[in-house]
Amino acid sequence: xxxxxxxxxxxxxxxxxxxxxxxxxxxxxxxxxxxxxxxxxxxxxxxxxxxxxxxxxxxxxxxxxxxxxxxxxxxxxxxxxxxxxxxxxxxxxxxxxxxxxxxxxxxxxxxxxxxxxxxxxxxxxxxxxxxxxxxxxxxxxxxxxxxxxxxxxxxxxxxxxxxxxxxxxxxxxxxxxxxxxxxxxxxxxxxxxxxxxxxxxxxxxxxxxxxxxxxxxxxxxxxxxxxxxxxxxxxxxxxxxxxxxxxxxxxxxxxxxxxxxxxxxxxxxxxxxxxxxxxxxxxxxxxxxxxxxxxxxxxxxxxxxxxxxxxxxxxxxxxxxxxxxxxxxxxxxxxxxxxxxxxxxxxxxxxxxxxxxxxxxxxxxxxxxxxxxxxxxxxxxxxxxxxxxxxxxxxxxxxxxxxxxxxxxxxxxxxxxxxxxxxxxxxxxxxxxxxxxxxxxxxxxxxxxxxxxxxxxxxxxxxxxxxxxxxxxxxxxxxxxxxxxxxxxxxxxxxxxxxxxxxxxx
Ligand code: SAH
Numbered sequence: 001x002x003x004x005x006x007x008x009x010x011x012x013x014x015x016x017x018x019x020x021x022x023x024x025x026x027x028x029x030x031x032x033x034x035x036x037x038x039x040x041x042x043x044x045x046x047x048x049x050x051x052x053x054x055x056x057x058x059x060x061x062x063x064x065x066x067x068x069x070x071x072x073x074x075x076x077x078x079x080x081x082x083x084x085x086x087x088x089x090x091x092x093x094x095x096x097x098x099x100x101x102x103x104x105x106x107x108x109x110x111x112x113x114x115x116x117x118x119x120x121x122x123x124x125x126x127x128x129x130x131x132x133x134x135x136x137x138x139x140x141x142x143x144x145x146x147x148x149x150x151x152x153x154x155x156x157x158x159x160x161x162x163x164x165x166x167x168x169x170x171x172x173x174x175x176x177x178x179x180x181x182x183x184x185x186x187x188x189x190x191x192x193x194x195x196x197x198x199x200x201x202x203x204x205x206x207x208x209x210x211x212x213x214x215x216x217x218x219x220x221x222x223x224x225x226x227x228x229x230x231x232x233x234x235x236x237x238x239x240x241x242x243x244x245x246x247x248x249x250x251x252x253x254x255x256x257x258x259x260x261x262x263x264x265x266x267x268x269x270x271x272x273x274x275x276x277x278x279x280x281x282x283x284x285x286x287x288x289x290x291x292x293x294x295x296x297x298x299x300x301x302x303x304x305x306x307x308x309x310x311x312x313x314x315x316x317x318x319x320x321x322x323x324x325x326x327x328x329x330x331x332x333x334x335x336x337x338x339x340x341x342x343x344x345x346x347x348x349x350x351x352x353x354x355x356x357x358x359x360x361x362x363x364x365x366x367x368x369x370x371x372x373x374x375x376x377x378x379x380x381x382x383x384x385x386x387x388x389x390x391x392x393x394x395x396x397x398x399x400x401x402x403x404x405x406x407x408x409x410x411x412x413x414x415x416x417x418x419x420x421x422x423x424x425x426x427x428x429x430x431x432x433x434x435x436x437x438x439x440x441x442x443x444x445x446x447x448x449x450x451x452x453x454x455x456x457x458x459x460x461x462x463x464x465x466x467x468x469x470x471x472x473x474x475x476x477x478x479x480x481x482x483x484x485x486x487x488x489x490x491x492x493x494x495x496x497x498x499x500x501x502x503x504x505x506x
Contacts, residue, residue: 004078006105008098010091010117011039013124014204019043023115030085032077034070038089038120038229040204047085056086067097071104078110091119095145095172119143121170124202124231128209129244137236138167146174146181146232163188168235175228179218185234186214195238200230205279207248211238250277251501256434258425260444262286265315269440272497281434283425285447287418288316290323291390296410297324300385304334307408308382311370311396313343314389318350320412321387332356338385341370345492365491366470367395371403380404387412391443393472415443421451429460436465436486436500440493442476449480458482465503469496 007026012018019027027033027046035044037057044053056070077084092098092114105112121143125132132141142162148155162169163185174181175198186192192215200208212220214234220226248254257278259266262285270280300307301324312318325334332355342348342358344365351358360377362369379400386396386409397409428434439445445468449457458481467486468474474484486503488495 004081004083004110006074006078006084006086006110006112007115008086008088008092008101008112009115010096010119011035011043011087011089012118013090013120013122013127013202014038014040015123015127016040016042018118018123018203020115020117023117026113026115027085027087029083031082033085033087034074034077035087036089039087043087051085067100071101074101075104075108075110078105078108088117089120090123091117094119094121094143095147120202120229120231121172121233124199124207125170125233127203127207127247128197128199128233129241129246130197130233130237131240131244132168132170132233132237134237134240137240140166141168141170141235142166143170143172146171146177148177159184160188163190168233168237171232171234173228174232175221175226175230178221178232181232182214182218190214190234194234195236197233197238197241198226198230199233200226200228202231203247205253205274205277207253209241209248211241247277251505252276252278255279255436255504256281256428257500258283258429258434258437260285260438260448261440262288264288265440269438269493269497272493273500276497276501278500279433281425281428283421283448284418285444285451286441287416288389289414289416290320291411291414294324294410294412296408297321297387297412298328300387300408300410301325301328301330301334304330304338304385305336306383307338307385309339309341309374309379309384310335311341311343311384311386312347312351313367313370313386313392313396315346315350316389316413317387318342318347318354322354324387324412341374343367343370366472367393371396371399374400374405375403382406384408385410390414415447417447417450421448426452426460429464432463434464436467436504437461438467438469438496438500439473439477440469440496442473445473445476445480445482454480465500467496467500467503469493 009023009026024046030047030051032052033047034054034056074084074086088096088098133139171181194214196212196214196217198210198221210220210226255278257273258281259270260283261269266282270282273280339359340356341360342351348358348361360373362373382405384400384405384407386407388409390411397407400407461482465485466477466482468477468484470491474487477484486499488499
């Protein structure tokens, strides 16, 4: 049996990048992960595939008996000899009941380790552009629970000392009691003009900030039905946000963007969109699989030295070509004197990871660009290997053949339809949480229509901005009756991201 251990890990306030290096490495070695509502669920991707993932949270906070059950579960899993990661929002020891969980482990004589996290009060303040202390403004900060009912008369909070004793006061769980909290602070001597900020879902793309004063913030929050989870910051430092705001005023802040690429290709694009502040939804409309039959490609690989050019027009083509090369117990050296053309910089980069530097990358990153460049070099009588996707356009094969080349174009990979569109994506489209849908190839457009149904898709995309990576993808959109609003000048993900950001900042 393994040695059991429990890691009490602070997941940070929401942005998955804010977990600690230690926290990530503990997750990576876990057998069981018990996670909370406020811990960003994307962090679960760090758990190994065999790990059991258990949701242990409850919206609005667990009450006593449930906390007891959670403690029992942690102890029980550890007693099975498992490495248990207890993943909690923010920091485990700041209003997180981590202390109680630790006590249960001490009682059961189970070893544990505490991994601190960025607590919401600190994370949300930073992402709202509010320094909690500032030499010219205040020298102290207090973290307080806003959960207890302040007008019960038996408050454990010394409101008088709190109101005047700490420059900045940060309330957790304070939204429901905001009226009483602000009234109490004013009643005990804090100026009604003191600035206040409410930060909801701080550090996440959907972060919302509402500012006001002790006198009017409760009314403002009621008016817009401001909901938890939120941090309330009281103090003059709140005024600094006006000049230090940086996160929620980026070009795509508050915008939902749908990425429709295949699973293994979406992360790069999603990352670029997130950097600009977008809330990314991923809906893969393509699954890439190996073909059932690869003897044609294998045959070509066996005679690779007789080819003059190898043309690769996507990252998928590169990876599947090299898969077959490896399956034939060969490596990059088999390419020998054969020259290699890559359709664009991403394909060239994929080739470089196999130790091959492309001899040709056209300036126009499309099939036509490859054909033009080769035409200029002269390819009459040359032998060309073009491993392609099963849905590739015929351009390369027919045009190069017309120029006198001998072209072998075996299928290296197949684009298939995934099982369906995840229900949460359909719901986000229905509720208009998605403001922009991106298509990065004609297949993504056609597959989306096939998965959702043409009429329903047109209905779901009413009023939604459509971005297409290039003219061919745009034409596929228009064929379906979709208007295309964004088309980048160059057909790269970076340019597409810039074009989307530009569209939304106008
Ligand atoms: N241990 C956690 C706090 C748990 S108490 C931590 O250290 O952050 C739960 C409260 O934390 C919520 O009611 C809310 O006030 C606050 N909170 C947690 N995550 C938040 C976020 N991303 N944005 C704003 N408030 C958050």
